[in-house]
Amino acid sequence: xxxxxxxxxxxxxxxxFASCGQASSSNLKFADLPGKDGVRKINLVAPKGxxxxxxAEGCFWCSxxxxxxxxxxxxxxxxxxxxxxxxxxxxxxxxxTTGYAESVLxxxxxxxxxxxxxxxxxxxxxxxxxxxxxxxxxxxxxRSVVFYANPTEKAMAEAAKTNALKSGMFQRxxxxxxxxxxxFYRAEEYHQNYAKHNGDNPxxxxxxxxxxxxxxxxxxxxxxx
Numbered sequence: 614x615x616x617x618x619x620x621x622x623x624x625x626x627x628x629x630f631a632s633c634g635q636a637s638s639s640n641l642k643f644a645d646l647p648g649k650d651g652v653r654k655i656n657l658v659a660p661k662g663x664x665x666x667x668x669a670e671g672c673f674w675c676s677x678x679x680x681x682x683x684x685x686x687x688x689x690x691x692x693x694x695x696x697x698x699x700x701x702x703x704x705x706x707x708x709x710t711t712g713y714a715e716s717v718l719x720x721x722x723x724x725x726x727x728x729x730x731x732x733x734x735x736x737x738x739x740x741x742x743x744x745x746x747x748x749x750x751x752x753x754x755x756r757s758v759v760f761y762a763n764p765t766e767k768a769m770a771e772a773a774k775t776n777a778l779k780s781g782m783f784q785r786x787x788x789x790x791x792x793x794x795x796x797f798y799r800a801e802e803y804h805q806n807y808a809k810h811n812g813d814n815p816x817x818x819x820x821x822x823x824x825x826x827x828x829x830x831x832x833x834x835x836x837x838x
Contacts, residue, residue: 653799654700655690655718657762663687664723666731667694667760667794669714670739671747675821676717678808679738679828684835685726690718691807692800694760701798709752716760718797728766730834732773735759738828741777742785748820757787760794767791 659665670676673691680689693701696713706713719731739747739757747755759774761767770791778787799805807814808821829836 655797655799657794657797659720664721666719666721666728667716667797668735669694669716669756669758670735671755672750672821673715673717673800673804674807674817675824678821678825680717680719680734682836683726683734684837685722687720687722690799691804692716692718693798694794694796695758695792703801706754709754714754714756714758716797729769732770733834734832736773736777737832741787741789742783744788757789759789759791761791762794
């Protein structure tokens with residue numbers, strides 16, 4: 614996916630760090646263990662009165678924009694989860710050999726949006742039937758995953774998967790994995806809020822934005838104004 618735009622990313626990286634800095638600063642207080650190239654391991658403890666949820670559904674540029682638009686969601690972090698090496702970087706993850714998937718960590722207000730509703734967002738915002746593939750992006754780093762934090766979330770994720778299949782929204786078997794959330798690494802700063810700050814990027818225009826608009830047409834829940 615973004616390999617073709619590697620040089621563009623590098624050029625904009627410094628600018629994006631500055632422009633995203635204030636918007637992302639509230640998330641940084643949840644981070645610990647700074648890693649290589651700005652990648653950080655996130656403390657998976659939600660602020661008081663809030664909750665967190667983690668999903669993988671292809672390119673995190675797309676997923677971040679989608680979940681950010683859901684009413685009750687406070688913020689979304691793009692990052693990596695599900696892998697088996699410490700301090701993953703984009704350069705490593707994109708090889709498809711680390712076990713990590715491009716993921717999003719969603720901070721939300723459970724009084725305004727439920728975990729069950731976020732699972733509906735998850736299934737409404739990507740094709741859960743394509744194994745290790747989402748749109749033009751291929752590799753295990755683009756697989757479909759619900760990461761659960763406890764047995765209750767696991768049961769809800771399994772029920773949501775069954776309901777999505779029964780609903781008829783998919784014509785093939787769902788390949789979504791349901792896996793424990795053991796760690797989440799915040800991706801490099803230039804990935805944060807990428808769609809918002811790079812509307813002229815061809816990938817954003819031709820893939821992310823189309824996926825976002827399709828989601829808004831089909832999702833029946835409440836979105837932000």
